[in-house]
Amino acid sequence: MGSRLSLRGLALGYLTVLLVFPLGMVGYRTFEHGLNAAWNAATTPDAVHAFWLTLLMVAVAVPLNTIFGVGAALLIARREFRGKALFNAAVDIPFAVSPVVVGLALILAYGQPGWFGKDLAGAGIQVIFNPLGMIIASIFISLPFVVRETVPVLREIGTEQEQAAATLGARSWQTFWRITLPAIRWGVAYGVILTTARVLGEFGAVSVVSGKLVGKTETLPLHVQTAFEDFNLAGAYSAAFVLALMAFVAVLSMQLLKGRETA
Amino acid sequence: MSIIVEGVSKAFGDFQALDDVSLEVPDGSLTALLGPSGSGKSTLLRVIAGLEEPDSGAVLISGEDATRLPVRRRGVGFVFQHYAAFKHMTVRDNVAFGLKVRRRQRAEIRARVDELLALVHLEGFADRYPAQLSGGQRQRMALARALAVEPRVLLLDEPFGALDANVRAELRAWLRRLHDEVHVTTIFVTHDQEEAMDVAEQVVVLNHARVEQIGSPREVYEHPQSEFVMRFVGPVTEIGDGLVRPHDIDLRLDPDDGGLEAMIERVVHLGFEVRVELTLASDRRLWAQLTRARATELELEPGQIVWVRPDRSPSSAADGEGSAARPGVGIAGELGD
Amino acid sequence: MLLPLAALVARGFGGGLDAFWRAVTAPDAKSALFFTIGASVVVVLVNAVFGTLVAWVLVRDQFRGKAAVNAIIDLPFALPTIVAGLTLLALYGPRGPLGIDVAYTRIAVLLALAFVTLPFVVRAVQPVLMEVDRDMEDAAASLGARSSTVFRRIVLPNLMPAILAGGGLALARCLGEFGSVVLISGNIPNKTEVSSVFISKQIEGDNLTGAAAVSVALLLLSLVMLLAVGAIQARRARRGK
Numbered sequence: 001m002g003s004r005l006s007l008r009g010l011a012l013g014y015l016t017v018l019l020v021f022p023l024g025m026v027g028y029r030t031f032e033h034g035l036n037a038a039w040n041a042a043t044t045p046d047a048v049h050a051f052w053l054t055l056l057m058v059a060v061a062v063p064l065n066t067i068f069g070v071g072a073a074l075l076i077a078r079r080e081f082r083g084k085a086l087f088n089a090a091v092d093i094p095f096a097v098s099p100v101v102v103g104l105a106l107i108l109a110y111g112q113p114g115w116f117g118k119d120l121a122g123a124g125i126q127v128i129f130n131p132l133g134m135i136i137a138s139i140f141i142s143l144p145f146v147v148r149e150t151v152p153v154l155r156e157i158g159t160e161q162e163q164a165a166a167t168l169g170a171r172s173w174q175t176f177w178r179i180t181l182p183a184i185r186w187g188v189a190y191g192v193i194l195t196t197a198r199v200l201g202e203f204g205a206v207s208v209v210s211g212k213l214v215g216k217t218e219t220l221p222l223h224v225q226t227a228f229e230d231f232n233l234a235g236a237y238s239a240a241f242v243l244a245l246m247a248f249v250a251v252l253s254m255q256l257l258k259g260r261e262t263a
Numbered sequence: 264m265s266i267i268v269e270g271v272s273k274a275f276g277d278f279q280a281l282d283d284v285s286l287e288v289p290d291g292s293l294t295a296l297l298g299p300s301g302s303g304k305s306t307l308l309r310v311i312a313g314l315e316e317p318d319s320g321a322v323l324i325s326g327e328d329a330t331r332l333p334v335r336r337r338g339v340g341f342v343f344q345h346y347a348a349f350k351h352m353t354v355r356d357n358v359a360f361g362l363k364v365r366r367r368q369r370a371e372i373r374a375r376v377d378e379l380l381a382l383v384h385l386e387g388f389a390d391r392y393p394a395q396l397s398g399g400q401r402q403r404m405a406l407a408r409a410l411a412v413e414p415r416v417l418l419l420d421e422p423f424g425a426l427d428a429n430v431r432a433e434l435r436a437w438l439r440r441l442h443d444e445v446h447v448t449t450i451f452v453t454h455d456q457e458e459a460m461d462v463a464e465q466v467v468v469l470n471h472a473r474v475e476q477i478g479s480p481r482e483v484y485e486h487p488q489s490e491f492v493m494r495f496v497g498p499v500t501e502i503g504d505g506l507v508r509p510h511d512i513d514l515r516l517d518p519d520d521g522g523l524e525a526m527i528e529r530v531v532h533l534g535f536e537v538r539v540e541l542t543l544a545s546d547r548r549l550w551a552q553l554t555r556a557r558a559t560e561l562e563l564e565p566g567q568i569v570w571v572r573p574d575r576s577p578s579s580a581a582d583g584e585g586s587a588a589r590p591g592v593g594i595a596g597e598l599g600d
Numbered sequence: 601m602l603l604p605l606a607a608l609v610a611r612g613f614g615g616g617l618d619a620f621w622r623a624v625t626a627p628d629a630k631s632a633l634f635f636t637i638g639a640s641v642v643v644v645l646v647n648a649v650f651g652t653l654v655a656w657v658l659v660r661d662q663f664r665g666k667a668a669v670n671a672i673i674d675l676p677f678a679l680p681t682i683v684a685g686l687t688l689l690a691l692y693g694p695r696g697p698l699g700i701d702v703a704y705t706r707i708a709v710l711l712a713l714a715f716v717t718l719p720f721v722v723r724a725v726q727p728v729l730m731e732v733d734r735d736m737e738d739a740a741a742s743l744g745a746r747s748s749t750v751f752r753r754i755v756l757p758n759l760m761p762a763i764l765a766g767g768g769l770a771l772a773r774c775l776g777e778f779g780s781v782v783l784i785s786g787n788i789p790n791k792t793e794v795s796s797v798f799i800s801k802q803i804e805g806d807n808l809t810g811a812a813a814v815s816v817a818l819l820l821l822s823l824v825m826l827l828a829v830g831a832i833q834a835r836r837a838r839r840g841k
Contacts, residue, residue: 011657014650015669015718021698022715023675025690026683089830090602095769096822097605098776100796101815104803105604108611113808115607140604160347163314164405166334167341168361168412178360182351194677201680203779204796208803221682221779228686228783237690240683247678254678255671 030241042238050223069146077154103208129211137205146191153187264325264415271320280306282472295463340409348393355389361412379407419451512551522572612816623813632798640774651721681779704786717770724766768829
C-alpha cells in the first residue's frame, strides 16, 4: 500500500506543479487588485473588440468544420474509394504542422507575395492581415477534431442500424438524420468542443496571418501577448483569465459528454 | 410472395461466399437456410434482402426481377442477428420507424404499432428503450418493427442465435405460430439443424457457398444427398467406410442374425436414450443410440461382446446420385473380415 | 488545405536544394532546430514516464477527487497556448510566489512543452490500461512474480504501443509548438529560441524564403513522426488488440 500511495503522490504532485499551481496564479494575478480593476482591464475597447472577433471566428470556423468533419468521417468510415488511405492521412496533417508554419503557408498562397495574392487583390479580396485569413487559418488548424472524434464512433455503432432503416424503407437522408446522426451525436459534440477550444485559443497561425493590427485583427489570445509585451500585465492576465474560463467550460462539457457516452 | 434465386454468385475479395446458388421459396412458406458458419447462408439472405448486390445471377420476388431494386423498395422485413435496435428510440418509435419514413398518419401509426406490440406480447413496454429489454424482448421488438411495414417477405438472420437455450425454444414455437397467423413468406438463417427441423417447412442446406440439398426436414434427414448433409443434419457414426445414424444401429447378443462383432467400451445413460460406445474387431470405434427399454432388455455391460447391425440399410444415406462419400458402401468389406 | 502547403514547399525549395540546405543550416536556424528537437525529445520522455504514471493512478487507484483530476488532464488541450505560457510565467517567472525564476531559460521551454503535451500519453494509455486483462497480472503473480516484475514484464509490454502512439503525437506537437513558448522563453537566439519562433521572426523580418525552408524541415520531421505513429497503430491493429 505504501508504494501505491507514493505513486499517487508522485502523479498528483506532477499535475500540481505543472497544471494546478500555474492556473491558480493566473486567477490570483487577475484579481490581485480587486474585482473592479480586473473588470476594467478586461473591458478596454481593444480587449472587447478582440473578444468579439474571437467569437466571430468560432461562429464561422466551428460550423464549417463540423459539417466537413461529419462528411469526411462518413467517407472514411462508410465508403471505399481510391486514395482513401491518403485522404485519411491528409486529414491529420494539421496535427503535424506547426501553427506558425500554417500561417506562413497561407501567406505564401494567398498573401501579397503568394501564388494567388495578385489575383485576389485584383478581385478586391484581402485574405492576409484580415479576419478572412485568420478564419481560414483557424479552420485549417482545427480541421481534424470532428473527424477524429466521429470516425471511431461510426465504426463502433456499425452499419446494422443503418441497414435496418433501409430495409424499413428509409431513404439515405432519412437514415442519416434519424439513425446515424442521433447515434453519433455525442462523438460529434465532443469534436465540436475540441474544435471550439482550439479556435478560441489558436495563437501561432492566427498571429502570423493577422499582422497583429490592434483593434482590427487582434483576437483574445493575440491580445494577451500584445498586452503583456506592452507591460500591461493587468490586461494580459484578465484576457488570459477569460480564455482560461472558456477552456474550463470546454473541459467541463467534455466531462459531461463522456458521462453521456458511456451511459 | 414467392422468391426465386437464380444462379447467384458473390465474392468478397478472394472469398467466394456464394457460388451459383439457385433456389425457390414458395409463397407463404417457412424456409430455413441451414449451414455451418462461412457456408454463405447469411450472404444469401442479404442478397435476397438487397443488402448485398450479387456479382451475377438474379433474385425474383413474386415473379419480378428485384436484383437491382434498392433495399427500401423490395418490401422485405429483415430481422438482424443482433436485432439492430435503434438504441436512441423507444420500443414504440422503433416499431413505428418504417411507417414514419413512409409518412403515414399519426393515428394510423399509433393504431398499427399497438396492434403489433400486442402481437409480439410487448404491450407494456412501448415506452422503454432497447437497453431496458431482455434479449428475447428485443428480438420480438425487432420482429414487430420488421412486420410493421407489411413486408412481402420476412427475412431473419440467425434469429435465435444470441438467446439462452430455453428462451430460444420458446421463441421457436412462437415464430411457428406467428407464421401460421400472419402467413408471410419467411426465410430464416440458422446453423442449428434442430432449429431448422423444428421450425421450417423447407430446408436449404448450404456448404462452401453452394446448395447441397433442398427439401422438407424429413427428406433432408432421411435421404441426405451427400455425406456433408448426412453429417450436418443429424448424428452419425461410421461402420467401415459407411455412415449410419447411431439410432439406426441395433445390437444383438448372438451372432446368428449376422452383423459385425464388437466389444462394448462404455454404456452411458442419457435419460431416455442410452449411448453405447463400441470397438470393432478391426479396432474401429463406433457408437449406437438405443432406447432405455432396449438397453435394459439387453443388459449391456462394458467388456461384453455384441453383434452390430444397421437397422436400416446404410445405403439409404447414399440415395443421392453418386455422391463422393458413398456412405454405407464399405460395410460388405468389413463383414468379410 | 493542401494548396497552401504546396505553396510553402515550393517556396522552401524555390532557390534549389543548395539554397534550402544553406537556409536550414544557417547558424541561428540550425541551433533553433537542434534545440527544438532536443527539448522535444526530453519532454516527450519525461511525459511518457509521468503520463503513464498518471494514467495508472487514474485507472487503478481510488481516491476522493479522482474525477476532478481526470477532468483537468484535458485542460492543456483546451487552454489557449498563449494562456498556458502566461500561466507558467506567472508562477515560475520573475515575481513568482515560489521564488523560482526560470523565465527566459531553456528550462522554461521544457516546462512549457511539458505542459501542453501532458494529455497525449495519459489519454493514449488510459483506455488501454482499462482494458488490460487483470487476470493476466493475477496469473503472473500466482506464478511468483513480484509486483514490479508484473508491471515490467506483463503490463508495460501491453501499454507500449499506446505509450509510443501518445509519445509520437506529443513529439509532433512539441516540434511545432509556438504559443506557449513565445512568452516564457524570451526567444534568445542560439539559446532558448525554438524553430517555430525562429520562423515567426523571419516572417516579421520579411525573409519568407528562409522561413519557408525551415518550415519545410520542421514539416518533414513532424510528418515522419505521424507516419511512425500510424505504422505503430497499424501494427497493433494487425495483432488484433
